[in-house]
Amino acid sequence: MNHPGTPPTTSVILRSVSAFDDLLESNRAFSETFALGGFDGIAHAGVAIVTCMDSRIDPLAMVGLKAGDAKIFRNPGGRVTPQALEALVMGVHLLNVQRILVVPHTRCAVASNSEEELRARVAESAGVDAAWQTFHVVRDQQASLAEDVHKVQSHPLIPATVEVGGFIYDVDSGLLEPFV
Secondary structure, three states: OOOOOOOHHHHHHHHHHHHHHHHHHHHHHHHHHOOOOOOOOOOOOOOOEEOOOOOOOOOOHHHHHOOOOEEEEEEHHHHHHHHHHHHHHHHHHHHOEEOOOOOEEEOOOOOOOOHHHHHHHHHHHHHHOOOOOOOOOOOOHHHHHHHHHHHHHOOOOOOOOOOEEOOOOOOOOOEEEEEE
């Protein structure tokens, strides 16, 4: 058995890899037509998007972009966290980002449940107490969006020349609604 902080043994890695066989096979097929090798890694459309991890959101397609056009940062709720700000600062100064979209969405779990409800749902699924876990629920999505846009606009390392917009993505229609 491994102790915390030590790498897993090979047998553990090999045993868990089989759970990913379908994805690895799809990756091999993907690599046959892969065209981004040697790509410079900048945001060619000058765009960064902060959005939710929700699988109903296709960040590039929803704004007509393709791989290589934008930097994407995803987290529960599409919030501008310290990690998102770190990514945005790097994007602006090192990766050609000139426009930033902050995009939470309709029917989001962190905006439609309380902290207690999410803890109870996770505890039920996990079979262990989740009272210690924080989920950073959003009580007022529009107010949180305005706050997040302000965080980006007022960050000392993000110049005023960078355009920042707040939008809510409708997961049922695919439309972005401008808010901030």
